[in-house]
Amino acid sequence: MELDAAYWENRYKNDQTGWDIGYPSDPIISYVSQLEDRSIDILIPGAGNAWEASWLYENGYKNITVIDIAATPLENFKERMPDFPEHQLLHADLFEHGKRYDLILEQTFFCALLPERRREYAAKMQQLLKPEGKLAGLLFDFPNTGSGPPFGGSKAEYEQLFKPFFKIQKLEPCYNSIKPRRGKELFFIFEKKQP
Numbered sequence: 091m092e093l094d095a096a097y098w099e100n101r102y103k104n105d106q107t108g109w110d111i112g113y114p115s116d117p118i119i120s121y122v123s124q125l126e127d128r129s130i131d132i133l134i135p136g137a138g139n140a141w142e143a144s145w146l147y148e149n150g151y152k153n154i155t156v157i158d159i160a161a162t163p164l165e166n167f168k169e170r171m172p173d174f175p176e177h178q179l180l181h182a183d184l185f186e187h188g189k190r191y192d193l194i195l196e197q198t199f200f201c202a203l204l205p206e207r208r209r210e211y212a213a214k215m216q217q218l219l220k221p222e223g224k225l226a227g228l229l230f231d232f233p234n235t236g237s238g239p240p241f242g243g244s245k246a247e248y249e250q251l252f253k254p255f256f257k258i259q260k261l262e263p264c265y266n267s268i269k270p271r272r273g274k275e276l277f278f279i280f281e282k283k284q285p
């Protein structure tokens with residue numbers, strides 16, 4: 091199976107978007123709300139309808155970049171958020187992106203990639219961060235049976251995968267997951283290690 095742009099575009103066109111919670115994710119919002127500096131550069135990769143980007147923008151975080159390989163969710167976002175700067179909305183493959191950020195927010199993008207791309211994901215995220223930049227968000231905590239997306243994983247697997255690239259500041263069961271994901275998510279904060 092190829093999880094390429096056409097695959098994701100079809101999922102949006104056919105309304106097969108079970109991952110889309112339809113509002114900003116509580117754990118992500120409670121994390122970003124604690125950040126003191128609202129001027130930081132934030133990237134939301136594989137953002138889909140990007141509910142968190144809307145919340146951030148409306149709450150004073152202006153330097154947000156949204157990337158998705160599918161056009162439909164970006165069009166939805168534009169309609170919902172006509173004032174959001176168009177140049178911060180990228181219809182692109184994350185793995186071909188090159189800017190640097192202070193913070194990258196992860197939610198159901200990692201689990202949407204084929205598991206064999208996980209090392210590439212970790213290395214790319216490290217590359218996209220400024221020194222001391224952070225990758226933070228949610229990772230699923232259920233066995234990876236090889237069927238997906240979403241593909242699962244465990245704390246031990248994630249530690250092993252990310253440790254070469256990041257200092258693991260936090261990786262623990264998420265206490266404020268949305269109801270359908272309760273007990274199935276880890277909240278994490280990883281700080282970039284210098285390559």
Ligand SMILES: C[S@@+](CC[C@H](N)C(=O)[O-])C[C@H]1O[C@@H](n2cnc3c(N)ncnc32)[C@H](O)[C@@H]1O
Binds near residue numbers: 098136183198199
């Ligand atoms: C499971 S959805 C999650 C969307 C969003 N994060 C959410 O929680 O609603 C995965 C998203 O990643 C996007 N995607 C997949 N591969 C990508 C890539 N290489 N570059 C950018 N976006 C990608 C898909 O188009 C899709 O919108």
